[in-house]
Each structure stands twice: as structure tokens, then as C-alpha cells.
Amino acid sequence: MELGMSNVTRRQFLQWTAAVGTTGFPLTGRGSSGRVVVIGGGVGGITAAKSIKKAAPSLNVILVEQKKHYSACFMSNEVLAHSRSLESLRFTYDGLWKYGITVVNQSAVAIDAAVHKVILEGGAVLEYDRLIVSPGIDLRYDVIVGYNRRVAEKLPHAWTSGDQIGLLRTQLEAMQDGGTVLIAAPKNPFRCPSAPYERASQIAWYLQRYKPKSKIILLDAKEIFSQQALFMEAWRALYGFGTQNSLIDWHPASEEGTVTRVDPDAMAVYSGELDTVTKGAVINLIPPQMAGMIARTSGLTDDTYWCPVNKTTFESTKAKDVHILGDACNAQDMPKSAYSAASQAQCVAAVVVSAMSGVGEIPLFTHLNACYSILGQDWAISTVGVYRSNSTGTILQSVEGSGGTSSPGAGATQRKHAVEYAHSWYQNITHALFT
Amino acid sequence: MLFVWVGAVLMTTGVVAATLGGDRLPGVCAGCHGEEGVSAGSATPTIAGTKTETFVQRMRDFKTGNRTATLMDRIANGYTDDEIGRMGEYFSKRPFERAQQPTDRAMAERGKHFAEQYCASCHEEAGTVDDGRPGILAGQWLSYLRFRLEDYRLGVDRIPKKMRLGIESILHEAGVEGLESVLQFYASQK
Numbered sequence: 096m097e098l099g100m101s102n103v104t105r106r107q108f109l110q111w112t113a114a115v116g117t118t119g120f121p122l123t124g125r126g127s128s129g130r131v132v133v134i135g136g137g138v139g140g141i142t143a144a145k146s147i148k149k150a151a152p153s154l155n156v157i158l159v160e161q162k163k164h165y166s167a168c169f170m171s172n173e174v175l176a177h178s179r180s181l182e183s184l185r186f187t188y189d190g191l192w193k194y195g196i197t198v199v200n201q202s203a204v205a206i207d208a209a210v211h212k213v214i215l216e217g218g219a220v221l222e223y224d225r226l227i228v229s230p231g232i233d234l235r236y237d238v239i240v241g242y243n244r245r246v247a248e249k250l251p252h253a254w255t256s257g258d259q260i261g262l263l264r265t266q267l268e269a270m271q272d273g274g275t276v277l278i279a280a281p282k283n284p285f286r287c288p289s290a291p292y293e294r295a296s297q298i299a300w301y302l303q304r305y306k307p308k309s310k311i312i313l314l315d316a317k318e319i320f321s322q323q324a325l326f327m328e329a330w331r332a333l334y335g336f337g338t339q340n341s342l343i344d345w346h347p348a349s350e351e352g353t354v355t356r357v358d359p360d361a362m363a364v365y366s367g368e369l370d371t372v373t374k375g376a377v378i379n380l381i382p383p384q385m386a387g388m389i390a391r392t393s394g395l396t397d398d399t400y401w402c403p404v405n406k407t408t409f410e411s412t413k414a415k416d417v418h419i420l421g422d423a424c425n426a427q428d429m430p431k432s433a434y435s436a437a438s439q440a441q442c443v444a445a446v447v448v449s450a451m452s453g454v455g456e457i458p459l460f461t462h463l464n465a466c467y468s469i470l471g472q473d474w475a476i477s478t479v480g481v482y483r484s485n486s487t488g489t490i491l492q493s494v495e496g497s498g499g500t501s502s503p504g505a506g507a508t509q510r511k512h513a514v515e516y517a518h519s520w521y522q523n524i525t526h527a528l529f530t
Numbered sequence: 531m532l533f534v535w536v537g538a539v540l541m542t543t544g545v546v547a548a549t550l551g552g553d554r555l556p557g558v559c560a561g562c563h564g565e566e567g568v569s570a571g572s573a574t575p576t577i578a579g580t581k582t583e584t585f586v587q588r589m590r591d592f593k594t595g596n597r598t599a600t601l602m603d604r605i606a607n608g609y610t611d612d613e614i615g616r617m618g619e620y621f622s623k624r625p626f627e628r629a630q631q632p633t634d635r636a637m638a639e640r641g642k643h644f645a646e647q648y649c650a651s652c653h654e655e656a657g658t659v660d661d662g663r664p665g666i667l668a669g670q671w672l673s674y675l676r677f678r679l680e681d682y683r684l685g686v687d688r689i690p691k692k693m694r695l696g697i698e699s700i701l702h703e704a705g706v707e708g709l710e711s712v713l714q715f716y717a718s719q720k
């Protein structure tokens with residue numbers, strides 16, 4: 096069952112197409128040069144568009160993005176500790192035109208893979224030879240009772256946009272010293288598995304300096320989480336974790352951690368089998384997630400709400416010539432991260448260009464993921480992975496003996512260098528995307 | 531027969547690489563090391579322009595634990611010797627673009643004198659060339675140069691005896707500031 100919006104049926108789509116015709120948008124024809132349409136101007140979409148244009152300048156590449164600005168989620172937790180401005184997370188699409196990419200500032204509302212067409216909000220129709228879909232995530236409003244889009248304006252998730260990050264920061268600023276900050280983290284899989292814990296750390300850092308009588312309660316729908324030992328090592332050293340005065344209290348699923356309903360008027364959440372109530376002065380509810388709407392309404396998702404893909408080509412197993420990448424797809428061992436999305440985009444670019452130029456088989460791609468988390472003053476940790484798929488595209492897994500996390504007890508010098516390297520990563524990835 | 535078959539596979543791979551505008555393998559390093567290995571971030575090193583042998587040696591040292599790493603050891607472990615060789619070829623052909631970064635002019639001037647005396651025999655032409663595997667120092671990010679010297683002083687990495695002696699002499703003559711001045715000199719090369 097799909098959420099919120101009904102499926103656009105094929106018949107509806109055809110009626111629509113007939114109504115608006117194909118005149119809504121100039122077509123240069125498919126011909127030998129061919130056209131690639133990319134839906135979603137985020138990490139995955141931009142990287143794919145740029146990589147394709149670079150490898151095959153003669154291809155016509157159109158990037159469809161619904162927003163005027165991109166607001167980065169990665170590094171956004173630093174805004175909460177006042178070590179980064181909201182502006183530094185905002186980017187425009189102006190830089191993409193010089194690569195010959197056409198940026199269409201509209202929302203894509205339907206895909207008809209059978210006839211290779213995408214329909215835009217304004218009614219225009221885009222034909223494609225290959226379609227790349229990287230719409231990121233949507234939040235699920237059907238899992239936690241009492242939670243919906245409106246409630247999210249009061250209990251921010253701060254998981255998709257700058258506005259929400261700004262809202263959470265404003266609430267933290269307005270909170271009185273002594274208040275409780277409640278963070279609820281979802282089950283796997285979700286966007287950026289370490290980010291809820293990085294967030295708890297950044298908020299703790301803020302509270303320590305400005306509201307030392309306050310504390311954080313972290314309710315978790317999981318039993319264990321990404322880089323747990325490293326997070327806890329830092330929390331012990333920096334925020335009194337494990338003592339009476341800990342700034343952070345963590346409750347796993349077995350200790351009533353799973354949030355099942357909310358009461359926004361009472362600023363309360365209910366969790367666990369015992370329906371334990373917890374109140375917060377600020378509530379950062381990070382709900383379960385799913386692939387972005389366009390993927391769901393176009394029939395690209397399965398019953399997990401994510402998109403099944405061939406693990407070698409990232410082609411949808413449900414629609415030919417449609418490739419899905421980034422957070423929206425099920426990439427098995429690869430976590431949903433910006434680094435993963437960029438790696439997948441480079442792979443898809445190679446697949447698409449070779450297919451469109453008739454080259455056929457190409458070597459298996461070696462993927463890379465790396466995520467930094469900054470946990471406080473001079474303290475950062477990382478997790479990395481190198482991944483390869485099999486030739487049939489059924490498995491995408493970590494290369495044996497590679498990857499892993501920073502080691503506990505890494506030493507102060509290493510942790511400090513990692514903070515500068517993390518910022519340097521942000522400078523490089525945003526430079527690669529937007530300039 | 532087998533020989534012919536292998537040859538054919540290699541040929542196809544070559545054609546593919548050419549069609550796609552080059553080997554796709556090193557592209558994923560850009561997130562941290564910048565596009566084409568030129569870092570736009572102010573701490574991760576530019577890895578373009580070093581000789582293939584230098585690159586390969588460094589990746590091997592990461593794998594064996596002979597080189598201090600915050601994470602490159604865990605990345606290097608995922609690549610075969612063949613892949614490392616290919617990436618080395620790729621990056622060696624990309625130009626090292628010197629970082630545009632603020633440096634202290636007066637300090638760099640003082641550092642020049644130390645560099646000529648203690649470092650130039652290996653880091654030739656003001657650190658602009660990679661001859662004899664010392665890497666390129668000129669225009670590398672200052673933070674990275676500092677981190678490397680800290681690493682050396684903490685002692686995990688093998689470094690030439692003469693370099694260690696040079697560092698000690700500078701420390702003896704002018705302290706930590708003296709050493710910083712040498713790095714300012716290399717970093718300020720435009």
C-alpha cells in the first residue's frame with residue numbers, strides 16, 4: 096500500500112500526456128546523441144549528471160530538481176552546537192549550467208517507464224533514453240501514532256532540510272536551562288545511521304556550554320547502533336556518560352526505547368511495551384523513513400518502501416532503463432550516506448554512458464563510503480567501507496579485510512586531525528557538487 | 531587459447547575505459563581528495579602529480595601499518611595491487627595544483643633558509659618535484675604538512691635518517707617556530 100498519495104495509474108498518465116502534449120518542453124530529439132533525465136538534484140543526482148556530461152559531452156542531460164536551493168544534511172548537526180551557520184549548508188544550482196547540464200526547477204510528478212516519459216508538475220513531459228532517480232527520502236507518518244506533517248513543525252525531525260535544522264536550533268536556544276531534550280531514533284535502515292548519535296553529541300556540547308543543568312534522553316528503536324563503542328567512549332570522556340550527571344541517557348529498544356505514539360500538546364512521547372511516557376522541552380523525533388515520493392508513486396518501491404535495484408547497474412528491478420541511487424535504493428551493505436550516493440552515481444554514470452554508446456559490458460565498479468562524525472571539541476571518528484558487487488547484480492558487499500571504524504583509544508592527536516579532515520571532506524564534496 | 535582470451539578481455543576493458551573518458555576507479559576518492567586528486571579541502575592532501583611509485587609505496591605502507599593514518603589504512607585494505615597500480619598511474623598524470631592558502635610571508639622567508647640547508651637535498655626545487663619518492667611539498671595544504679611532521683615526531687612512520695636529523699637541527703636552532711617556518715615556506719609556493 097502506498098502512503099499519502101494514490102498511485103498514478105498508467106491510464107491517468109496517458110490521459111495527462113495526451114492533454115498537455117509534448118509541447119510543454121522543448122525536445123531535442125533522442126537520436127544518436129540521446130537524452131538522460133535525472134530526477135533529484137541532491138548528492139546522487141548532481142554527481143550522476145556531472146559524471147555523465149564529463150564522460151560523454153554529446154549526451155543531452157537534464158536535471159529535474161523541485162527546490163531552488165540545496166540544503167545539505169551532512170554537517171548540519173554542527174549548526175546545533177553553534178559551530179556552523181545555516182547559510183554554509185545552502186547551495187544554488189547556478190554552477191551546473193557551465194557543464195552543459197540543463198537544470199529544470201520543477202517537481203517531477205510521474206514516471207511512465209513503459210513509454211520512457213517523465214511528467215513535470217507544470218504538465219510538461221520529458222522523454223528520456225535513460226532515467227536516473229535520486230529523490231532521497233520521505234518521512235513515514237504512518238508508524239508513530241499521533242505523528243504527522245503538522246506535528247513535525249512542533250517536534251522537528253531536522254532530517255531533510257535547512258528549515259527543520261533551523262527550527263530545532265531555535266527551540267534549543269529558547270529552552271530554559273534544566274530542560275530535557277528528547278531525541279527519538281528509528282530502526283534501520285534510515286538515512287545516515289550514525290547521525291542521530293552525532294546529533295546527540297553536538298547537542299550535548301551545546302548544553303554543556305550554555306545550559307549545563309539540561310540533559311538529553313535518547314530513545315532508540317534499536318538494540319545497538321553504528322559505531323556504538325566509539326560514541327560511548329566519547330560520551331564518557333566528554334559528557335559524563337555512565338555517571339549520575341551524564342548529559343546523555345540512552346535507552347535501547349529493550350529498555351522502552353521504541354517510540355509508538357506522541358502527544359504534541361503535552362510535549363510527551365510514549366514508548367516501549369509498558370507505554371512509558373517521557374516529556375521533553377524540545378523533542379527531536381526522527382521517524383522511520385522511505386524512498387522519496389516519486390519513487391513510490393511510480394511503482395519503483397517494494398514492500399520495504401525502498402527501491403529494489405540490480406546491485407551492479409542500479410537499474411530498477413521493476414522498470415527497464417530506470418536507475419535508482421542514493422538513499423532511495425536498497426544498496427545492501429552500503430549505508431545511506433552522501434558518500435555512498437556519490438559513489439553509486441559514478442557507477443551509474445559509467446553504466447549509462449557505456450550502454451548509450453553501445454559498449455556493452457563494463458568492469459565491476461569498486462564503491463567507497465566514508466562518514467565522519469564530530470562528537471565535540473577536537474574529537475571526530477569515522478567509518479569507511481569499500482564495496483563490490485557480483486556480476487549478476489544480486490550482491491553488493493564489503494570487500495573482505497577492508498573498511499571499519501576508527502579504533503577506540505585512537506589517541507587525541509588522531510581524533511583532532513580527524514576533525515580537520517572531516518571539515519576538509521565537506522569542502523571537497525560540496526566543491527565537487529556545486530562549483 | 532587461454533592467453534588469447536585474456537588478451538581479448540584486456541582489450542575490451544581498454545576500449546571501455548577510453549569510451550568513458552578514463553578509468554572509473556579513482557573517481558570515488560574525489561570526495562576527500564578533490565576532483566582529479568586536487569584537494570579543495572584545507573586539510574586532506576592533494577594526491578595528484580606524485581609519481582606512481584610514490585603513490586603505490588604509500589598505499590602499501592597504509593596497508594601494512596607503516597604509515598600513520600586516521601583512516602587511509604582501512605581504505606587501502608580494500609584495493610588489490612592491480613587497482614592500486616592503476617590509481618597510481620591515473621593520479622601521476624594529473625597536475626598537482628598548488629593550494630591557494632594564506633601563509634605568513636616573513637616566516638616563509640625565514641623558512642626558506644632552513645629548507646635550503648636541511649631539506650633541499652631530497653625535496654628538490656623548493657619541494658615542487660617528486661624525485662626519489664619524497665612526494666610534493668610545494669603548495670600542499672599547510673594543515674596536512676603539519677600533521678605529517680607531527681606523525682613523524684610521534685614515530686610510527688619510517689623516515690630517512692637525514693630528514694630526521696634535519697628536523698632535529700631546526701628544532702634545536704629555532705624551536706617549533708623554526709619548523710613551522712619551513713612548512714610556511716613550502717606551503718607558500720605559488
Ligand SMILES: Cc1cc2nc3c(=O)[nH]c(=O)nc-3n(C[C@H](O)[C@H](O)[C@H](O)COP(=O)(O)OP(=O)(O)OC[C@H]3O[C@@H](n4cnc5c(N)ncnc54)[C@H](O)[C@@H]3O)c2cc1C
Nearest residue numbers: 135137138139161168169203230231287421422432433434
Ligand atoms: C543529520 C544528518 C547528517 C548526515 N551526515 C552525513 C555525513 O556526515 N556523511 C554522509 O556521507 N552523509 C551524511 N548524511 C546523509 C546524506 O545527507 C544523504 O545520504 C544524501 O543526501 C543522499 O543523497 P540523495 O541524492 O539520495 O538525496 P538528497 O541529497 O536528499 O537529494 C534528493 C533531491 O531530490 C529532490 N527531489 C525529490 N523528489 C523530487 C521530485 N519528485 N522532483 C524533483 N526533485 C525531487 C529533493 O529536493 C533533493 O534535492 C547525513 C544526513 C543527516 C540527516
